[in-house]
Amino acid sequence: MAVRNKPLGRIAPEVLDGLWKGSIDMHIHPGPDPLAERPLDSGQVAVLAEKAGMKAIVLKSFSYNTVSDAFIIGKHLCADLQVLGSVVIGYTTTGGLTCAAETIEKMAQIGCKVVWFPAMDAKWCRSYLGREGGISILREDGTLKDEVYDILKVIKDHRMVVCSGHMSYEESTKLFDAAIQMGITKMVATHPLAELSRFTLEQIQELAAKGVYIEHVYGTLMPRLGGMDPSDYVDCVKLVGAERTIMGTDLAQVWDMSPADGMRHFIGMMIQFGCTPEEVELMCKTNPARLLDVE
Numbered sequence: 001m002a003v004r005n006k007p008l009g010r011i012a013p014e015v016l017d018g019l020w021k022g023s024i025d026m027h028i029h030p031g032p033d034p035l036a037e038r039p040l041d042s043g044q045v046a047v048l049a050e051k052a053g054m055k056a057i058v059l060k061s062f063s064y065n066t067v068s069d070a071f072i073i074g075k076h077l078c079a080d081l082q083v084l085g086s087v088v089i090g091y092t093t094t095g096g097l098t099c100a101a102e103t104i105e106k107m108a109q110i111g112c113k114v115v116w117f118p119a120m121d122a123k124w125c126r127s128y129l130g131r132e133g134g135i136s137i138l139r140e141d142g143t144l145k146d147e148v149y150d151i152l153k154v155i156k157d158h159r160m161v162v163c164s165g166h167m168s169y170e171e172s173t174k175l176f177d178a179a180i181q182m183g184i185t186k187m188v189a190t191h192p193l194a195e196l197s198r199f200t201l202e203q204i205q206e207l208a209a210k211g212v213y214i215e216h217v218y219g220t221l222m223p224r225l226g227g228m229d230p231s232d233y234v235d236c237v238k239l240v241g242a243e244r245t246i247m248g249t250d251l252a253q254v255w256d257m258s259p260a261d262g263m264r265h266f267i268g269m270m271i272q273f274g275c276t277p278e279e280v281e282l283m284c285k286t287n288p289a290r291l292l293d294v295e
Contacts, residue, residue: 011268011271011272015271015277016264016267016268016271017264019267019277019280019281019284019285020052020053020054020263020264020267021052021053021054022053022054022055022285023054023055023263023267023284023285024054024055024056024057024284024285024288024289024292024294025049025054025056025057025058025248025249025259025260025263025284025288026057026058026114026161026188026215026246026248026288026291026292027058027060027190027191027215027217027248027249027250028045028057028058028059028060028248028249028250028251028252028259029060029061029250029251029252029253030042030044030045030059030061030066030069033061033062033063034063035062035063035120036253036254037253037254038252038253038254039252039253039254039256039258040252040258040259042059042066042069042070042073042083043073043077045057045059045252045258045259045260046073046077046078046081046083047077047078048258048259048260048261049078049081049259049260050078050080050081051260052260052261052263052264054081054260054263055081055082055285055289055294056081056082056083056084056288056289056292056294057081057082057083057084057259058084058085058086058113058114058292059083059084059085059086060086060088060114060116061088061093062088062090062093062119062120062121063090063092063093064092064093065085065086065087065088065093065103065107065112066085066086066087067085067086067087067107067110067111067112068085068110069083069085070083070084070085070111071085071110071111082292082294084111084113084114084292085107085110085111085112085113085114086112086113086114086115086116087103087104087107087112087114087115087116088115088116088118088119088165089104089115089116089117089118089119089121089135089151089165090118090119090120090121090135091121091135096121096135097135097137097145097147097148097151098147100147100150100151101147101150101151101153101154104151104154104155104160105154105158108154108157108158108160112158112160113160113161113292113293114160114161114163114292115151115155115160115161115162115163116163116164116165116190117137117162117163117164117165117167117171117172117175118134118135118137118165118166118167119165119166119190120166121134121135122134122135122136122165122166122167122171123135123136124136124166124167124168124171125165125166125167125196128196136167136171137167137171137174137175138170138171138174142170142174143174144174144175144178148175148178149178149182152175152178152179152182152184153182155179155184156179156182156183156184159186159293160186161186161187161188161291161292162175162176162179162184162186162187162188163187163188163189163190163215164176164188164189164190164192165190166190166196166197169192169197169198169199169200169203172189172192172199172207173203173206173207176189176207176210176212177210180210180211185211186291187210187211187212187213188212188213188214188215188246188291189204189207189212189213189214189215190215191215191216191217191219191220191250192204192207192214192215193216193220193228193232193233193236194217194220194226194228195220195226201236201239204236204239204240205239205240208240208241208244211244212244213244213245213246213287213291214236214240214244214245214246215245215246215247215248216233216236216237216245216246216247216248216283217247217248217249217250218247218248218249218250218251218262218263218265218266218269219249219250219251219256219262220250221233221266221269222256224253224255230269230270230272230273231273231274233270233273234270234273234274234275237270237275237279237283238274242275242278242279242280242282242283243282243287245282245283245287246283246284246287246288246291247263247266247267247270247280247283247284248288249262249263249266263284266284267280267284270283
């Protein structure tokens with residue numbers, strides 16, 4: 001999308017900080033991480049989010065399940081922040097698709113709230129990165145593999161959130177169709193405007209119309225992930241509605257600010273480029289709280 005220069009509106013500090021306080025970030029990458037240099041571990045991320053007055057965070061890793069980290073941090077380190085764990089379906093996290101349902105079931109029993117379908121191990125993502133192999137949730141005839149239904153049953157039974165990860169639109173829409181048929185309502189399209197995902201606005205509209213929440217992340221606005229124009233996010237929000245959108249950071253790597261500070265920047269940027277404070281509140285507070293059952 002072409003970059004459009006828009007006049008930046010002024011934001012009263014009390015408005016910005018009021019939205020930041022009580023916000024929820026459902027997409028944080030802490031260290032240690034064998035795939036990227038992360039400046040902060042899970043505990044440091046949580047402490048900074050609690051200091052900022054945020055309500056909750058979700059820890060995410062491509063290499064390991066973060067549920068035990070979240071449990072320990074919540075019990076011993078952060079009393080005023082809800083720290084939630086997740087599972088990303090992949091080779092090192094769930095053994096691929098074959099053992100995923102059983103692994104996720106065990107993680108759910110100790111507090112897992114979010115399940116991402118294949119991300120860095122997704123066939124679509126590996127192809128984008130010039131790598132071979134990877135996980136596809138579709139058979140050769142285009143139908144969903146049996147393991148997908150087993151995973152979705154666990155997600156439904158434990159009221160978890162299902163996210164599309166780094167899969168293609170074809171895989172994602174078929175996943176969400178199956179989830180809807182099973183009665184699942186907590187669904188998120190993972191940063192679909194990112195270059196890695198490459199969903200069109202028409203496809204995003206179709207997902208939102210089905211009841212899928214559309215995720216926008218601060219990380220894709222940074223040079224390392226393509227330097228997207230914030231106007232594209234705002235235009236998408238106006239297209240599908242803030243009531244069908246969530247905001248997260250997708251931070252952090254070694255040159256990034258902390259996820260907590262990233263959320264504050266993201267809130268300010270979305271307002272400056274055309275969202276109302278009421279729309280931002282829906283996207284960074286109300287909607288993620290509903291997805292995560294956070295009071």
